[in-house]
């Protein structure tokens with residue numbers, strides 16, 4: 001189902017990204033990172049805080065340029081996909097516009113792309129992320145988790161070719177988070193958008209992704225790649241299997257080698 | 264919260280009452296001489312029916328030129344600020360030009376306007392100049408007040424420069440622009456009154472000059488009270504608008 005022979009959707013070749021700090025020092029966020037996301041593949045990115053996960057997504061979105069190495073999106077420069085409005089992104093800080101309502105925020109990509117707003121699609125996404133009845137609310141009136149759900153709906157509204165999700169469920173409680181995971185899996189299974197998801201939750205990564213990539217602490221570097229063995233469509237029950245638990249333990253161990261003393 | 268607001272309104276009213284009381288006492292007892300009439304006699308002068316026509320004609324004239332100047336200066340100031348935002352290369356130029364214009368005292372510019380335009384146009388021109396500066400500063404800082412995340416979002420959505428301007432920079436600038444709209448009200452009024460000193464046919468400024476030259480102390484104070492009250496009322500109305508916009512856009 002995943003086609004990795006054609007040009008990959010996202011391709012990182014030996015990418016290093018350093019930032020120049022105001023005091024003149026340089027901070028290396030990512031070092032010599034190579035990874036790829038195949039067409040129609042769902043890849044989850046795990047890694048300790050500050051290891052450069054958001055930076056990696058920003059490189060794909062063309063918001064940063066690599067210090068060395070190359071980033072290609074569908075074999076071309078990231079800017080080209082962005083200019084064609086084919087990229088969907090949900091930022092870690094949700095980035096909703098405070099002066100727009102929930103509905104207007106979700107409609108925004110249509111207006112930026114200069115396309116007519118597809119009202120039914122917008123409403124469908126609002127229902128999907130469980131915000132029916134909040135169409136006219138403003139971001140200020142929503143909880144953190146609701147804002148994140150608006151941001152997810154907005155990232156999907158143009159049916160993008162590539163989807164970047166930066167800890168989209170970070171502010172959700174465990175129950176809503178699991179619901180959203182199930183919903184996201186359903187949406188994703190219908191559209192098979194090439195997706196790169198950043199998360200801190202190992203279970204979420206295993207449930208949603210075809211492949212899980214683990215980055216080391218700063219400067220970030222790929223330390224482990226794991227093919228997720230579960231067949232699709234995945235029922236939430238896979239999370240109860242022994243194999244699932246074993247993989248969770250394995251990945252947790254890779255993330256926090258000093259017996260799970262996380263942050 | 265509304266209790267807090269009532270309390271601050273009460274305190275404000277108390278302050279005003281105390282000030283007017285002190286004014287009255289100083290005037291009644293001639294504590295600073297003949298040029299300080301008591302508040303009550305200024306009021307009596309101001310509301311004397313025989314002078315209503317005089318005051319309302321002057322006020323209308325001043326408000327007219329201040330209003331027109333406010334509009335012209337406001338639009339020009341915003342347009343200038345917009346230019347600096349859409350074409351960033353022009354930004355240092357627009358900043359410097361505005362600063363230089365503002366550094367010249369309007370008193371010095373008024374004769375030039377009279378020579379260039381006419382006596383009638385000087386109040387409007389000076390009001391426009393004052394409003395221009397306030398609007399330019401409010402616009403220029405406002406257009407730059409969108410957050411980095413909002414600009415990143417626009418970039419990731421593939422927004423063009425104009426799309427970004429109208430969807431993010433402009434709405435993010437509204438709170439700042441509305442604060443500018445408020446501050447520009449007294450600025451435009453002052454401009455219009457000073458402009459009138461150079462021989463406009465009518466207006467509050469003319470009344471002030473006449474009262475001063477003829478030592479008509481109650482008239483002088485009446486006009487000042489009228490100008491100050493007008494400015495305060497408009498300013499308060501703009502404060503209300505400001506509160507609404509800040510609530511919505513921040």
Ligand SMILES: Nc1ncnc2c1ncn2[C@@H]1O[C@H](COP(=O)(O)OP(=O)(O)OP(=O)(O)O)[C@@H](O)[C@H]1O
Nearest residue numbers: 019020027029048049050051052053054055056218
């Ligand atoms: N624009 C920037 N200027 C300077 N340093 C930056 C910049 N952006 C990121 N960094 C630094 O790069 C490192 C990686 O940041 P990044 O946001 O990618 O981490 P992250 O893996 O997403 O962390 P988290 O899981 O906490 O979100 C951090 O140390 C951060 O301080």
Ligand SMILES: [Mg+2]
Nearest residue numbers: 053054092166
């Ligand atoms: Mg991050």
